[in-house]
Amino acid sequence: MGLFDRLKKGLQRTKELLQTDIRDLFKSGELLTEEKLEQFYSKLILTDMGVPAAREIVDEVREKHFGRTVVIDEIWATVKARLKILLKGSENTLWDVENFLSPLAMAPTGPTVILVAGVNGVGKTTSIAKLANLLHKAGRKVVLAAGDTFRAAAVEQLTMWSKRIGCDIVTKPSGSDPAAVAYAGCARALETGADVVVIDTAGRLQTQQNLMKQLEKIRRVIGDKIPGAPHEVLLVLDATTGQNGVSQAQKFSESVACTGLVLAKLDGTAKGGVVVAIRQQMNLPVKYVGLGEQIDDMEVFNPDNFVEALFAG
């Protein structure tokens, strides 16, 4: 699907939405009651944005519109504005959705290093393949580092992707020190003059101290090899994740200072609202979204589309 088609689809979705969900709830001409606000609260909770963010939005709607006759467009404007403030955070970040590379901080000189982390099974390896593919197609020379030396066939999985993309990959046997793989990836990039190194890591739960330490070591080793690296530390989050996502963002950031999120699996029915809570509590922005298992199923995060989609269907 081309970009134009996607945009069209996005707009279509918005229209449908305004005709259905929110319109059903806030019927123009009716009075805005506590009961309606509670129903609205339930819709917010169902997006996984969490209690504090949902309360904040409901409170604002109550403050501005309670007891008055509903004007749907006004209420919707209030909700959207609040959500966008929540999502854009303090620096008011907004990427250029048409420039795939715009969310990435690139190294001024030498290779850019992107470290990718997250809990088990969220979509790290697949997201790396998608990102590498975008970079590769944009004419950047990419090296992948298969830093998951633990999970069965993780190295094979990334190797298969590298072949499909046609990019370089550095691997070590299963059971090797992942930091050594990351280091070797950086070394290879320096040798071959590659533009970007993307490092895969094994899935780990944020409560596993020893594995979080291992991740810190990976980060340290990268910086030793290439000063200033890693330039991006992307935390991959599964869109179906509930409130545990906040704990994930907190603990991974404490350990390796994440610079942004990749929200994978947004093609299902889950809304991924926990990123609102994460943005609200720790100001970590979403940079990309994953929309399928195939290599092209990734887009730059677009807050407008995301907010529309939160209430769709």
Add this chain to the structure above:
Amino acid sequence: MFESITKGLEGALSFLRGQTKLTEKNIREALQAVRQSLLEADVNYDVAQSFCDRVARVAVGTEVLDSLKPFEQFVGVVHRELIQLMGPVDHTLNLAKGQVGVIMMCGLQGSGKTTTCGKLAKMLQGEGWRPLLVAADLQRPAAIDQLRIIGEQLGVPVYTEPPTSNPVKVCQNGVALARKQGDVDVVILDTAGRLHIDDELMQELKQIDRTVEPDQVLLVCDAMTGQDAVNSAKVFNAALELNGVVLTKLDGDARGGAALSVKSVTGVPIKYIGVGEQLDKLEMFHPDRMASRILGMGDVLTLFEKAQQHFDAEQMAAQQEKLRKGKFTLTDFRNQMQQVKKLGSFSSIMKMIPGMGRISEMMNDADMDPEQDLGKIEAIISSMTEAERENPEIIDISRRRRIAAGSGTEPSMINKLLKEFTNAQKMMQNMAGQSHLDRLRSLQQMASMGAFDPGAEVSFGKNRSARAEIDKEKKKRQRKDAKKQRKKNRR
């Protein structure tokens, strides 16, 4: 996160504290706190709502028991209802000896299907079954390799076909082979992850289901799933008539509200839980433990249960009496330590108490070894004479030296222990008159005040000067042990 939930329930508690009985009004307010804590635990909104309605009905009708405080009574109702909703347990796989059973796994992408196939194979192997794994995920890169490696690790055969084959055929052929060969009596089908809204792939699952007619269809569900858990579970259940759910990744700090959501919208029992990546990390599901977890109560009940099993009731009663009278001696202290030790390692006990898991983590971080410190305390007390234990005031410098020599410690440690003991004595006196829940609460309070700061109290961690050497040695050894462990874990 744990903390915020406990706070939620604390809110309900402080409000109920002044009340003498449960009324419709105070229950309604308390339920508000429960609902919030359920939502924070990722219980689906509608499920949380109907659950609270249900609790309201039960609680209002509950007779007020004189002996119980309203809070305890209320939490009791909530807890019981949660257990009831998540039960009854059913850990069986209904496999019949003498014929080839078939278990089929399904679920969303990345939920843990392939790993759980391996875990089930290992579990069944341990029970004397001879499993065969079938690699029916032809979609994800290296999925076949993944299952093959898991099979190798377990010494379990894996049936594979090239990725160009078709998943329905792979399952059919795998099962047929098992029936023919006779050295396999249970087949486990690993299917590709799929979205419940992917009609084509859901159709494919149904086709596998119709063709091989598995004895068990299990949905593998990630414990970290939020509000959406009900949507996918409903659709998978409608398509396949699930026999059970396996809830994975419960080894982290997810509260696991999905357990309640999935069970209440599908009625399908949760059979097992996954508590780690390694293949032996599969456990039976226990609704009572899950209920405590969802409520943020830790595993308090398990702890009580264990305590009741292991504590010598008479001895406990005698010690309580002594405590009340302020006659708690070092001998009693040692006895209590020995009782507590029967419950398990220090860190495993801490983990069962809400909010305390962090403390045992902190101890690990600080390279603390509470087990060893407790061992030293025991050694010190054992090196004392009976008179010294009953009357620690008589311990002078020369006695201190003797005790230190006898226990392999430093005289300064004896001093420190005696000081801690006096503190502990006071603390225990305070706690003697409290109920179980109150006592837990004081424990938590103490924890937040730093009483359990690994360096500050009972342990000897802060006594740097005397321990510098020991510390170094110990750290070195710990590092070595940790390394061995890592090797063992192949990390």
